Amino acid sequence: MKKIGIVVKEDAEANKKADELENWLRSKDIDVVRKENLPPRSRIADKDKSCAPADLLYIFVLGGDGTFLSAVRWIGDQNIPIIGVKFGEVGFLAETVEENLFSAADAVLNNEFKIEPRMRLLVTVIREEKELARETVLNDIVINKGALARLAHIETYINDQYLTTYSADGLIVATPTGSTAYSLAAGGPIIHPAVPGILMTPICPFTLTNRPLIVPDSASIKIRLGKKSSDIMLTFDGQVGLEINEEHTIIIRKGFYPVKMITLPGQHYFDVLKAKLRWSGGRV
DSSP, X not given: OEXXXXXXXXXXXXXXXXXXXXXXXXXXXXXXXXXXXXXXXXXXXXXXXXXXXXXXXXXXXXXXXXXXXXXXXXXXXXXXXXXXXEOSSSOTTOSEEGGGHHHHXXXXXXXXOEEEEEOOEEEEEEETTXXXXXXXXXXXXXXXXXXXXXXXXXXXXXXXXXXXXXXXXXXXXXXXXXXXXXXXXXXXXXXXXXXXXXXXXXXXXXXXXOOOEEEETTOOEEEEEOTTOXXXXXXXXXXXXXXXXXXXXXXXXXXXXXXEEEEOTTOOHHHHHHHHHTXXXXXX
16 A cells, blocks of 8 residues: 655644545545654754654655754655645745645646755764764754853864854854755855755854855865853754754764655746745745
């Protein structure tokens, strides 16, 4: 029996539509694995460790970008195609909207779609030569100071060559997919998902000449905090976080397993971008 996953946000309307989709799929003799989206965890130790069944053909995500990122974490390193249906505010990661849910589902079941691989980052956190965390992210990692903390001093190396020490409220390291998320709000550029690069965007840098930087996706980025750093948090896709200090080393590389995002006929990246950003007066 075919098996499809549904990840749904905590929302009455989204859950109602998920019920309809589940019943519709079951009427076609398709088994359904449904997962309610869990809220982001403040500590990495508390993260949801569940994993999507390996035999899922596809995953439908009913929600906003946060729900989509949660679903990607649920997939892990598996090659399960995923499609987002917007129930949130902006929904840069969504391929379609609520009104078109069943036509989109029908297209997916009839193999009328393409797969667009999206790069992920593999992030390793080390302290005293011990690996504390290993996470993959679709959008970004963010190093951010607390509300009452002083500027963060972030020593940054590219391929083990010293680049600079950012004195800033924080630093965002993003994929091209994540370039339209927090990095964009912090003044970073938009990068097409097919461009093979990693984006580094300082948050409110003390030195105004510290500008966003794009490095090749083959680069290894190493980050350490300056001495006497406190109240600094590292977050992964906004889903889980880890408090860090000068004893931690963060290593960021291109991940081994891209996300397989489903794209439907007639959907074009630049049209979606213009609509989301209202460049042509389009509705978000």
